[in-house]
Amino acid sequence: xxxxxxxxxxxxxxxxxxxxxxxxxxxxxxxxxxxxxxxxxxxxxxxxxxxxxxxxxxxxxxxxxxxxxxxxxxxxxxxxxxxxxxxxxxxxxxxxxxxxxxxxxxxxxxxxxxxxxxxxxxxxxxxxxxxxxxxxx
Numbered sequence: 670x671x672x673x674x675x676x677x678x679x680x681x682x683x684x685x686x687x688x689x690x691x692x693x694x695x696x697x698x699x700x701x702x703x704x705x706x707x708x709x710x711x712x713x714x715x716x717x718x719x720x721x722x723x724x725x726x727x728x729x730x731x732x733x734x735x736x737x738x739x740x741x742x743x744x745x746x747x748x749x750x751x752x753x754x755x756x757x758x759x760x761x762x763x764x765x766x767x768x769x770x771x772x773x774x775x776x777x778x779x780x781x782x783x784x785x786x787x788x789x790x791x792x793x794x795x796x797x798x799x800x801x802x803x804x805x806x
Contacts, residue, residue, distance in 0.1 A: 681770060683744065
């Protein structure tokens with residue numbers, strides 16, 4: 670099972686405050702543990718929303734909205750993508766994670782859809798396409 674671990678943004682992360690050497694060291698050690706256990710697929714920190722954009726879809730219309738975005742609680746500052754056996758295992762891993770910021774912070778753990786989750790909508794052709802794309806990554 671794959672899980673996306675979402676690091677919620679804070680006022681400090683949105684202001685562009687960089688982590689300390691101590692935090693970078695602790696995160697590096699944690700990431701090394703994830704790699705050594707064979708569970709880490711990807712993981713990155715993100716620049717503040719002031720350096721980003723959103724695209725709003727309405728039918729065929731596309732509207733680009735440049736950051737920053739005001740609702741910090743809805744923003745993310747980083748992520749991990751891990752592959753583990755259960756949500757409980759994902760939770761146990763993330764309980765070992767250093768606090769991503771100096772003050773209060775929060776992460777969210779979300780399971781990633783697999784093609785099998787889509788039932789009959791996942792036709793054999795779509796499954797084959799997905800497998801082909803993954804093989805090319």
